[in-house]
Amino acid sequence: MKINPAHIGFDIDGVVADTGGAFIRIACEEYGINSLTLEDITSFDVIDCLDIDQGIIEEIFGRLLEDPLQAGLAPMQGAIPVLHSLAEKAPLTFVTARPHEEPIALWLKHFLQPDTFNTIRLVAMGEHDKKTSYIKNLGLKYFVDDRLQTCRKLAEAGITPLVYNQPWNKNGHDLPTVNNWQDIEALCSE
Numbered sequence: 033m034k035i036n037p038a039h040i041g042f043d044i045d046g047v048v049a050d051t052g053g054a055f056i057r058i059a060c061e062e063y064g065i066n067s068l069t070l071e072d073i074t075s076f077d078v079i080d081c082l083d084i085d086q087g088i089i090e091e092i093f094g095r096l097l098e099d100p101l102q103a104g105l106a107p108m109q110g111a112i113p114v115l116h117s118l119a120e121k122a123p124l125t126f127v128t129a130r131p132h133e134e135p136i137a138l139w140l141k142h143f144l145q146p147d148t149f150n151t152i153r154l155v156a157m158g159e160h161d162k163k164t165s166y167i168k169n170l171g172l173k174y175f176v177d178d179r180l181q182t183c184r185k186l187a188e189a190g191i192t193p194l195v196y197n198q199p200w201n202k203n204g205h206d207l208p209t210v211n212n213w214q215d216i217e218a219l220c221s222e
């Protein structure tokens with residue numbers, strides 16, 4: 033598989049942003065829940081796999097959605113340099129199910145060089161299950177996401193999903209996967 037960088041798009045949480053890592057750190061530092069590791073998050077719907085009060089889970093995700101910079105959300109290792117190198121060949125496209133665009137736009141602006149940030153396409157559409165039509169309309173052929181249901185829908189619609197391997201998406205599929213941003217870079221280089 034060789035991917036033209038103009039034809040690939042990226043989910044943000046769990047792909048560009050280390051949302052799982054941030055969740056665990058906030059749970060530990062702010063709520064004293066220090067027994068969690070990333071491997072404990074075996075379901076995309078965190079409530080289904082962690083024995084933590086639902087109110088705490090919602091509060092942590094609320095903070096990560098509303099002010100990701102303040103909440104200390106960090107990029108996934110290697111994401112930013114690879115995005116900068118891909119941006120030399122084509123504008124970057126991000127499609128997220130986050131409900132509000134501005135907080136995550138500010139987050140991207142903080143980490144991307146101005147020349148790169150100024151050319152991005154960013155869609156925040158609020159619903160996981162509607163992602164496919166947006167991705168299709170943007171003319172993308174490949175999409176990197178960590179939510180298995182989203183990846184399955186993309187595959188049904190003729191878009192090649194790349195499942196970004198995380199503890200919550202490892203089982204029960206035979207879709208193409210990537211382990212890290214070096215894998216993405218390799219797929220996108222001539």
Ligand SMILES: [Mg+2]
Pocket residue numbers: 043044045046047177178179
């Ligand atoms: Mg995601």
